[in-house]
Amino acid sequence: MIFVEDKEIVIPGDILADEEYHSGRGTFKENNKICSSLVGLVAIRDKKISVIPLQSKYIPKRGDVVIGEITDIRFSMWNLDINSPYSGFLPASDVFGKEKKELNRTFDVGDVLFLRVVDVDEVKKVKLGLKGRELGKFRGGILINITPTKVPRLIGKKGSMINMIKDETRCEVIVGQNGVVWVKGEPSMERVAEKVINIIEEQAHTSGLTDRVRDMLAKFLGHEPEDTEPEENEAEEFEIIPIEIEGSDEIEESEETVEIEISEELGEVEESEKPDEIKEFKEE
Amino acid sequence: MVIKMVHIVPEIIKESVTNHIKNGERTDGRAFDEYRDIIVEPGVVGKAEGSARVKIGNTQIMIGAKPQLGTPFNDTPTLGVLMTNTELLPMAAPNFEAGPPDENSVELSRVTDRCIREGQVVDLEKLCVVQGEKVWMVFLDLHVLDYDGNLIDAAVLGSVAALMNTKIPTTKLEGDEIVLDYDNMIPLPINEKALMCTFAKIGGELLIDPSLEEEEIMGARLSIGMAEDGSICAMQIGGAESMTKEEILKAISIAKIKTAELRTYLP
Amino acid sequence: MNIIITNNNLSTGTETSARANNRAFDELRNLKIEAGVLERADGSAYLEMGGNKVLAAVYGPRELFVRRLMQPNKAVLRCKYNMAPFSVDDRKRPGPDRRSVEISKLTSEALTPAVFLEKFPRSTIDVYIEVLEAEGGTRCAGITAASVALADAGIPMKDMVVACAAGKSDGNVVLDLSEIEDKEGEADLPIALMPRTGEITLIQMDGHLTEDEFKKAMDLAIDGRMKINEQQKTAIKNRYGD
Numbered sequence: 001m002i003f004v005e006d007k008e009i010v011i012p013g014d015i016l017a018d019e020e021y022h023s024g025r026g027t028f029k030e031n032n033k034i035c036s037s038l039v040g041l042v043a044i045r046d047k048k049i050s051v052i053p054l055q056s057k058y059i060p061k062r063g064d065v066v067i068g069e070i071t072d073i074r075f076s077m078w079n080l081d082i083n084s085p086y087s088g089f090l091p092a093s094d095v096f097g098k099e100k101k102e103l104n105r106t107f108d109v110g111d112v113l114f115l116r117v118v119d120v121d122e123v124k125k126v127k128l129g130l131k132g133r134e135l136g137k138f139r140g141g142i143l144i145n146i147t148p149t150k151v152p153r154l155i156g157k158k159g160s161m162i163n164m165i166k167d168e169t170r171c172e173v174i175v176g177q178n179g180v181v182w183v184k185g186e187p188s189m190e191r192v193a194e195k196v197i198n199i200i201e202e203q204a205h206t207s208g209l210t211d212r213v214r215d216m217l218a219k220f221l222g223h224e225p226e227d228t229e230p231e232e233n234e235a236e237e238f239e240i241i242p243i244e245i246e247g248s249d250e251i252e253e254s255e256e257t258v259e260i261e262i263s264e265e266l267g268e269v270e271e272s273e274k275p276d277e278i279k280e281f282k283e284e
Numbered sequence: 285m286v287i288k289m290v291h292i293v294p295e296i297i298k299e300s301v302t303n304h305i306k307n308g309e310r311t312d313g314r315a316f317d318e319y320r321d322i323i324v325e326p327g328v329v330g331k332a333e334g335s336a337r338v339k340i341g342n343t344q345i346m347i348g349a350k351p352q353l354g355t356p357f358n359d360t361p362t363l364g365v366l367m368t369n370t371e372l373l374p375m376a377a378p379n380f381e382a383g384p385p386d387e388n389s390v391e392l393s394r395v396t397d398r399c400i401r402e403g404q405v406v407d408l409e410k411l412c413v414v415q416g417e418k419v420w421m422v423f424l425d426l427h428v429l430d431y432d433g434n435l436i437d438a439a440v441l442g443s444v445a446a447l448m449n450t451k452i453p454t455t456k457l458e459g460d461e462i463v464l465d466y467d468n469m470i471p472l473p474i475n476e477k478a479l480m481c482t483f484a485k486i487g488g489e490l491l492i493d494p495s496l497e498e499e500e501i502m503g504a505r506l507s508i509g510m511a512e513d514g515s516i517c518a519m520q521i522g523g524a525e526s527m528t529k530e531e532i533l534k535a536i537s538i539a540k541i542k543t544a545e546l547r548t549y550l551p
Numbered sequence: 552m553n554i555i556i557t558n559n560n561l562s563t564g565t566e567t568s569a570r571a572n573n574r575a576f577d578e579l580r581n582l583k584i585e586a587g588v589l590e591r592a593d594g595s596a597y598l599e600m601g602g603n604k605v606l607a608a609v610y611g612p613r614e615l616f617v618r619r620l621m622q623p624n625k626a627v628l629r630c631k632y633n634m635a636p637f638s639v640d641d642r643k644r645p646g647p648d649r650r651s652v653e654i655s656k657l658t659s660e661a662l663t664p665a666v667f668l669e670k671f672p673r674s675t676i677d678v679y680i681e682v683l684e685a686e687g688g689t690r691c692a693g694i695t696a697a698s699v700a701l702a703d704a705g706i707p708m709k710d711m712v713v714a715c716a717a718g719k720s721d722g723n724v725v726l727d728l729s730e731i732e733d734k735e736g737e738a739d740l741p742i743a744l745m746p747r748t749g750e751i752t753l754i755q756m757d758g759h760l761t762e763d764e765f766k767k768a769m770d771l772a773i774d775g776r777m778k779i780n781e782q783q784k785t786a787i788k789n790r791y792g793d
Contacts, residue, residue, distance in 0.1 A: 011787050012665070012702050013710030013747045028667075028709065035747070037667060037707040039787055054791060055594070055705030057612055059671075069294050081292075085612040085626075085674035110295040123623070124673050142300045142311075147705075187304060191311065205791060329684045330602060332637035342590035346683055348637020353554060371645055374631065375608035375679035377591050382631050384646065418554075425636040425645070427681065429606060430589045458555075466558035 006044045009205070010036040010051060017049050024050030041205055054205055058084040058148040058178035060126045064117045065135075067143070067176035068128065070110065073103050080113070080128060083145065083178045088126035090115065095130060112138045112182070114174060134174075141172070141184030144194050146201040148179035153204040154197060161200065161210060168217045169193045192220045291379055293500045301501055302487040310498070316491040317538055324441060324549045326449040334450025334472065338442030340493060342432035345439055347424065347446040351472070353413065353462070354421040364411020365421040368397035370428065370439070377431040389428075395480070395520050396426065396439045399509035403478020403517035405444055410473040413455050413462060420452060422472065433496040436507045436520075437546070440480040445550055448474055478517050479546045481539040482507040485527060490535055492542055506532065508539040512547070570732070576725045577771055579715065579778055584696065584786035586703045592679075594704025596786065598696035601729055602686025604638075607696035609704040611676035620675070625668040627675050630659035632693055634682040654690045661694050661714065661743040661753035667707040676706060687730030688716045694743050694753065699783050703790065712752060713779040714743035717768035724764050726771040740765070742772040746780040749773060 001018040004010060012035075019032040026038045027049060036042075040051040060066070060082065068080035068088055080088045090113070092103055107113065114136060118129040130136060146154060154175060155162045166173050171185030171193045183193045196213055203209055304311050314320070320341030329335035334349035356363060370393040374382045385393070400406065411420035424446065426439050451469035455462055484494035484502035494502055503525030509518030516536065521527060574580070580601030589595035592608035599605075612626050620627055632654040636643050647655075658680065666676070678700065680693035691714035698712040718728045720736030733739050738758025744751045760768065 009788050009791055011711065011784050012708035013745065014784075015747065026707070030709070030748075035709070037709060038705065039702045053705050055703065057593075057671075057705065069292065071292055085614055085671055087614055108295075110292055110298075112294045112296050138296055140299065141296055143294060143297060149705075187300070187307070187309075190300070191313070329604070329635075329637055331640055331684050331686075335637060344589070346635065348635060350637055350642040352642065369636070369645060371635075373633070373679065373681060374677070375589065375592055375595075375606070375610075375681060378610055378613070382633075382647075423636065423642050425642075427635050427637075427683070429681070430591055432590055453556075461553045461555050464554060464556045466556060 002044070002049070004042045006042055007207075008042045009039070009054075010042055011039050012037055016042065016051075020047065022048040024048045026051030026053055053147075053149045055147055056149045058082065060084055060086055060088065060117045060120050060178070062117055062119055064177040065114065065132075066117060066128075066178040067112060067114055067138075067174070067180035067182055068178075069112050070107055073109060076103075078103060078107055080115070082115075082126065082128075083148075083176075083180050084126075086120075086124045086126050088115070088117070088128045090128045090130065094118075094128075107137060112143065114138065114176070114182070138174075138182055138184075141182050142190050142194060144181040144183065144197050146179045146181060146197065147204075148177065150201050150204040151175055151177055151179060153209070154181070154200050156210060161213065164210075164214060164217065165193055165196055168221060169196075192217070195220065291500065293497075297497070298501045301497060305487045305489050305491065310491065310495075312495060314493075316489060317542065319437075319493045319542070319546070320495070322441075322546070322549050324445045324551070326445050326551050332446075333452065333469075334446045334448075336442045336445035336449060338438050338445065340434055340438045340441075341495060342430055343434060343438050344428075344430040344432075345435070345442050346427040346429055347439075347442040348427070349446045349450040349472075350423045350425070351420045351450065351452045352423065353418050353464070356412070356416065356419040360408075361416035362412045362419075363408040364406070364419045366397065366401060366406060366408070366424065367421060368393045368400070368424045368426070368443070370396070370426040372428050372431070375430075376428045380431065391520075391522075392428075392435055392439055393426070395436055395507060395518065396424075396443055398520075399440050399478055399480050399518040400424075400443060400447070403509055403511050404475050405478050406447055407473035407475045411452075414457065418462060422447070422450070431496070433499045434482055434493050436482045437480050437493060440478075440509070441546055441549065444477055444479060447472055448477075448551060476511055477547055477550055478509055478511045479543040480507050480509045480518070481535075481542040481546070483535045483538075485523070485525060485531065490531060490538075492538065506535050508536055508543075510539055510543040512544075514540045570720075570725065571729060576723055577774065579727045579775055580729065582779065582782050584699055584782045586699050586786040586790040592700070592704075594700045594702070594706070596696045596699035596703060598692050598699070600688065600692045600695075601727075602684060603682070603689055603692045604684040605689060605692040605696050606681045606683060607693060607700040608679045608681075609676065609697070609700040609706065610679075611704070612671035612674040612706070613677070615673060615675040621673050622668075624672050626666075626671040626673075628659050628663050628666060628668060628678065629675060630655045630662070630678040630680065630697070632658055632680045632682070632690065634685060634689070638682045638685045654693070657753055657755065658690065658694055658697065662697060662701065662712055664750065664752050665698070665708045665710050665712050665745055666701065667709065670707055676701070676704075685730070687728055687733040688741070691715050691741050691743065695779055695783065699786055702783075702787055710745035710747045710750075711780055711783050712743055713746050713776045713783065714741065714753065715772050715775050715779060716741040717771040717775075719758065719760055719764060719768065724760075724767045724771065726775050738764075738768070740768050740772070742769065744773065744776055746776045749776075 040053040068082040072079040115128040119127040169189040323339040332348035450472040485504040504523040594609040694714035719738040720732035743753035
């Protein structure tokens with residue numbers, strides 16, 4: 001028995017299905033019933049039922065790429081706000097190696113960086129690193145905050161949404177998995193991108209969004225929307241889309257950052273977006 | 285150990301907002317002399333003799349006025365009393381903490397109080413019941429619910445709206461007794477609608493009604509209180525930077541127009 | 552100098568025999584909930600129940616700066632219940648008093664069983680309740696609103712929490728006591744529970760009830776839960792234009 005429809009909005013405690021279904025992300029099992037633990041949209045895939053949250057906080061995971069702001073400088077590390085209940089730190093050794101340098105001459109309080117989550121330990125200390133091709137300090141641009149669970153929607157299938165924004169506004173756009181988005185281009189174009197990204201966040205749960213965004217961009221930029229083949233199945237868009245590492249090669253890097261190839265495979269980043277938290281929610 | 289959370293504005297945001305302003309634009313698309321959307325809703329709390337909810341953009345304050353009979357101050361035995369108190373509620377912003385009023389909330393109370401008192405919004409003489417013994421004391425409580433910049437203009441606008449909405453019982457003296465007739469309530473005597481207009485100085489430019497983002501990076505802030513005839517009744521400069529005489533005079537001329545515009549939102 | 556107050560509108564308390572507005576003994580006052588009403592808070596809700604006007608806001612899970620409160624295996628849920636000075640007939644002095652401190656503690660305990668706190672070790676979830684106007688039953692109104700604000704903030708919960716008082720007024724066991732029924736009545740029994748499972752997370756009582764009356768009052772509150780839960784659900788769905 002199933003008591004809800006695909007894409008229906010549910011709230012915590014709503015009974016979704018009987019035990020013949022599998023309990024997915026955002027759900028838990030109690031008394032042989034699968035219930036929602038969140039305000040979100042029901043996603044039914046075969047026999048698996050999940051709830052995609054409409055609002056959430058970013059919980060750091062190893063391998064994620066995030067945008068963080070330096071809030072403090074300590075003896076041998078920087079502290080960063082990564083838009084999460086857990087703040088992060090960047091060890092000086094990650095940037096300088098064994099050399100001794102003054103930390104604030106490299107990165108100062110208020111600087112915004114693109115980083116990778118290197119490790120999250122048992123006491124939720126979040127170790128960050130800059131080893132990666134496109135990681136480093138941002139110069140210029142603006143920041144936009146969105147709900148982290150809406151990041152896949154902003155990126156779109158195979159980057160369709162984000163690439164459309166980039167192409168139309170000619171802005172560089174980098175999306176952190178913590179919901180912080182960096183945009184750099186012509187100041188007026190930055191604002192167009194900001195508006196569009198905020199609308200995507202607001203309407204992430206609605207269908208036909210890609211088309212609407214295309215029209216919106218055309219309106220803001222004052223030209224006719226280009227004819228593109230209509231999107232094949234909108235319903236598919238509600239799937240949890242594996243995140244791609246977003247980033248442009250043009251981002252300026254701090255001089256000290258050593259260029260090292262991305263150590264983790266893309267696959268590992270995708271992994272983090274898959275519903276891997278189910279176990280914690282199950283109450284057998 | 286309680287660490288007060290201080291919000292540090294990212295450098296690139298400072299840069300981008302300032303550059304926009306230097307190019308004559310604001311990040312939310314407003315003109316330098318343009319307010320955000322304003323809503324004034326009087327009479328929202330039934331248990332308060334006067335009340336108003338005010339919104340400027342997403343900044344939201346609930347104001348309640350409660351008159352009580354009390355003893356006048358020794359130096360003003362024939363005048364009623366106005367007491368202004370502000371609560372910057374912890375719900376209003378992530379970095380506001382519960383506790384006794386801090387310097388920001390005391391400043392907001394006092395600036396609001398000054399504009400209303402010196403602007404002679406309430407006719408305090410008419411609030412005297414028995415000279416030297418009993419006068420009306422009006423407690424104005426500002427409950428800041430959502431902080432998104434420019435609390436001062438919202439506080440004054442909402443306070444004036446709440447005072448205009450306030451009713452007090454009629455009083456009669458019968459021998460040695462004061463009879464308060466709650467069946468015959470009269471409006472609080474209002475003389476004037478003095479209001480405030482606040483400017484932020486960013487990148488050498490003056491802009492009114494600073495948003496949260498603008499307030500976080502502004503060098504200086506100037507609030508000007510004005511009566512309906514354009515006379516100045518209160519002023520307050522704030523922030524780390526200074527202002528020039530020319531800037532202040534320019535702000536006064538803009539405030540004259542803008543406070544008149546704000547006045548149209550009053551009931 | 553004596554002050555004499557004349558006010559014919561003051562209620563005498565005798566009209567409780569028939570409930571105001573012809574309300575049935577098991578009928579709730581008018582209830583209205585709106586979710587997502589504040590910009591800065593992570594989640595928020597505004598609730599009107601009879602003459603009560605209550606605002607609830609949630610911040611978190613967020614970093615906890617007070618180390619001695621930190622729980623290594625779960626989040627702490629902290630609650631602050633506060634009454635606006637203008638929310639009652641005689642101005643209330645601003646700041647916490649013994650009553651609001653106790654209600655804050657109980658509210659936090661009423662909500663805690665519903666929240667999957669173990670998802671966010673070492674962090675804090677802060678719930679702020681502001682009573683803007685009080686007309687009997689503000690602690691219950693606060694809990695119902697706070698539960699919506701928690702859901703709105705995206706905090707995982709095993710159920711919503713609804714709260715309502717039952718009690719005895721003018722000899723009758725009734726649901727959702729108004730201010731006058733509470734003041735003049737014989738007993739007040741605020742109850743918070745999770746609507747799906749019926750688990751009770753808060754119970755307080757003052758006054759006097761027989762065991763039978765108590766059972767009846769508790770059943771009224773339990774039976775009334777679904778109506779409140781429906782309003783909570785509607786509020787959240789309306790926020791997303793459904």
